[in-house]
Amino acid sequence: MLGTELANKLKIxxxxxAGFNGVLVAYSGGVDSSLLLKVASTAAxxxxxxxxxxxxxxxxxxxxAQKLAEELxxxxxxxxxxxxxDPDFIANSARRCYFCKKALFHTxxxxxxxxxxxxxxxxSNADDSNDYRPGSLAARExxxxxxxxxxxxxxxxxxxxxxxxxxxNWDKPALACLASRIPYGQAIxxxxxxxxxxxxxxxxxxxxxxxxxxxxxxxxxxxxxxxAFALLTEAGxxxxxxxxxxxxxxIYITLDLEGFRSGSMNAVLPGLG
Numbered sequence: 001m002l003g004t005e006l007a008n009k010l011k012i013x014x015x016x017x018a019g020f021n022g023v024l025v026a027y028s029g030g031v032d033s034s035l036l037l038k039v040a041s042t043a044a045x046x047x048x049x050x051x052x053x054x055x056x057x058x059x060x061x062x063x064x065a066q067k068l069a070e071e072l073x074x075x076x077x078x079x080x081x082x083x084x085x086d087p088d089f090i091a092n093s094a095r096r097c098y099f100c101k102k103a104l105f106h107t108x109x110x111x112x113x114x115x116x117x118x119x120x121x122x123x124s125n126a127d128d129s130n131d132y133r134p135g136s137l138a139a140r141e142x143x144x145x146x147x148x149x150x151x152x153x154x155x156x157x158x159x160x161x162x163x164x165x166x167x168x169n170w171d172k173p174a175l176a177c178l179a180s181r182i183p184y185g186q187a188i189x190x191x192x193x194x195x196x197x198x199x200x201x202x203x204x205x206x207x208x209x210x211x212x213x214x215x216x217x218x219x220x221x222x223x224x225x226x227x228a229f230a231l232l233t234e235a236g237x238x239x240x241x242x243x244x245x246x247x248x249x250x251i252y253i254t255l256d257l258e259g260f261r262s263g264s265m266n267a268v269l270p271g272l273g
Contacts, residue, residue, distance in 0.1 A: 029065030032123030101135035
């Protein structure tokens with residue numbers, strides 16, 4: 001049962017979506033965009049979900065997104081993006097996400113025109129305005145709307161609504177592209193992306209849900225929830241993990257005692273540390 005305030009926000013969201021003459025949903029398969037797609041599937045007259053596929057995104061996420069879109073009965077398209085061919089992106093400045101999102105949203109706007117859909121929408125929520133998100137500037141420049149944000153729905157409320165509406169991924173851990181594991185100023189390479197992807201997949205196989213492997217050249221800095229520290233430091237698990245990560249090319253393996261922090265790489269930016 002939803003409280004009155006959250007029920008009102010859901011109604012505002014439905015009204016926003018119903019007011020468009022067709023929507024294209026930038027759909028990653030995360031909780032935010034899944035909720036947006038779920039509500040759009042009943043509130044909007046025409047809906048197209050579009051998921052980007054590239055080396056910086058886990059293949060399993062694309063597959064999960066495809067499955068949920070099918071369950072929702074929404075037309076779904078997967079496009080291939082080429083971030084790794086963009087010199088501005090691989091240079092990995094603090095504006096990395098801007099260049100990525102700018103190219104993506106430009107492509108989505110072209111798709112929306114092709115399908116005669118009025119607007120491109122994304123899953124940014126009300127809390128995102130409090131974080132460093134250069135991709136939000138790209139969204140505004142490209143005319144992308146953020147209905148969850150416009151309805152005042154924050155991250156906690158996204159999960160409440162997703163659970164209320166029966167979405168199976170309502171408690172899915174937050175995700176970010178694999179490039180976010182590499183410190184600003186260090187070039188993004190396919191080798192680094194593959195190292196991170198393999199390392200995080202191994203940790204998830206050990207039973208961890210929330211994982212980040214930050215790539216500091218020869219150092220793998222592991223961010224996990226503090227309640228998982230004991231699992232990683234148990235003698236047998238620790239030895240197997242060290243051996244596996246050494247096999248990927250890391251020389252030093254560290255466990256970050258602060259635990260998982262979304263956007264921890266932003267700590268080096270002025271005013272955000």
